[in-house]
Amino acid sequence: MGADAAYHLYYWPTIPGRGEFVRLLLEELGLPYVDVARSPEAGGVAAVAALRVGAGDGAPAFAPPVLVPPGRGLEAAISQTAAIAAYLGETHGLAPADPIARAQCRAAMLTVMDVVAEAHDVHHPVATALVYEAQQAEALRRARWFVDERLGQRLRFFERLLDAGGGPWLVGAQLSYADFGLFQLLAGLEFAFPRAFASWSDVAPRQLELRAAVAERPNIAAYLRSSRRLPFSRQGIFRDYPELDGEPTPQA
Amino acid sequence: MGADAAYHLYYWPTIPGRGEFVRLLLEELGLPYVDVARSPEAGGVAAVAALRVGAGDGAPAFAPPVLVPPGRGLEAAISQTAAIAAYLGETHGLAPADPIARAQCRAAMLTVMDVVAEAHDVHHPVATALVYEAQQAEALRRARWFVDERLGQRLRFFERLLDAGGGPWLVGAQLSYADFGLFQLLAGLEFAFPRAFASWSDVAPRQLELRAAVAERPNIAAYLRSSRRLPFSRQGIFRDYPELDGEPTPQA
Secondary structure, three states, rough: HHHHEEHHHHHHHHOOHHHHHHHHHHHHOOOOOEHHOOHHHHHHHHHHHHHOOOOOOOOOOOOOEEOOOOEEEEEHEEHHHHHHHHHHHHHHHOOOOOOHHHHHHHHHHHHHHHHHHHHHHHHHHOOOOOOOHHHHHHHHHHHHHHHHHHHHHHHHHHHHHHHHOOOOOEEEOOOOOHHHHHHHHHHHHHHHHHHHHHHHHHHHHHHHHHHHHHHHHHHHHHHHHHHOOOOOOOOOOOOHHHHHHOOOOOOO | OOOOHEEEEEOOOOOOOOOHHHHHHHHHHHOOOOEEOOHHHHHHHHHHHHHOOOOOOOOOOOOOOOOOOOOOOOOOOOOHHHHHHHHHHHHHHOOOHHHHHHHHHHHHHHHHHHEEEHHHHHHHOOOOOOOOHHHHHHHHHHHHHHHHHHHHHHHHHHHHHHHHOOEEOOEOOOHHHHHHHHHHHHHHHHHHHHHHHHHHHHOOOOHHHHHHHHHOOHHHHHHHHHEEEEEEEEEEEOOOHHHHOOOOOOOO
């Protein structure tokens, strides 16, 4: 099969980041894809860098990830993680069919991505253009709020979605792309905030079940064992700075 | 016509906020809607507050806005501004028909909403749970980055979308819900950052044309003259704190 029959994913090669939310869906669906940054013949990292803002007149995305459907060029480039996930899910049967349920599924995925952005901003509250060390004082204050309040609010919300729909998936009985988003979010939160995550996990029993069920799906299990699955680190969105983690302070 | 034939919009009654992105679409499309917070018989503000996280077991949204389609109950509630906008646009002919163009339109709207969140976080970089005055030092640092760099990056990106598609709209020749999003974003940025916005406006000529064209659409023009259109203030997302605005520092 030629590369023309494959999706092309443009994302950085050394971090899971937002690209991982797309990769998980391509893997689950068994769709052939070219991971451009790790494919010199597809252009490698330079081809990813060329897509983002400031890179040139034709760049179609503010930032990676970008997905190009099979047989198409950059005129068909789709950016924004949640939009890519919805496109894959709705095109390949990993989304509800009813229009209102589709919208609710998109909303669940958007809320996942809101928490991704919040977790990132714990270590970058001032500017993405500065390194963490240049905004550590602000980060410590933001971490306190995230650990004490926000993380619990977010986990309680997803748990309520699972309760309301009857589970086991975010949008009721049918597996959707949003479930893979929540899976990856929980993995990142546990990596970056192990003590806070452990403390809050008693409000999230259904989420832990969902996470385990996603990990056991055959294509996902094989992917997680492969070298294609990148580990978290101190680059990217989820970073294990111990000073930003902690036990939540009991609220009055 | 009874309220059952109308959309129900749940959002706060005193700020444009994220609800305004939904209101503009309902107005443009001429769809009957009940603005629940301003309608005592629909439950008023208490009905909005009951939807959000922490409010109760059945609350379907992390936060307003929430839209309920005509004749349906809260089981059909759609949250997340970008998901609501896409639902309205795709249901009522204000979105592309091609699936890839639909995904690109959603991505454009998501990027609009990313900038909305960034503009909010200029005055709330540490925690939404704290007032601005309790995080002013951090806000001043974040404002410097937003005014100097980020605002220009964002405006350049939207301008490139307009250039690439040939205009006059964000997704090529067809008006879509994303255009109303950009309209409202530009209005908010100009209110909150008048000096920075004026300085950067030379990179955004097509956006200023789009904004004027949206304002002249008959339903929008009538809405903007009505009492339903709420002014910006120092509540909500876009706030005119002069200390957070300024001329961009020339970059090296």
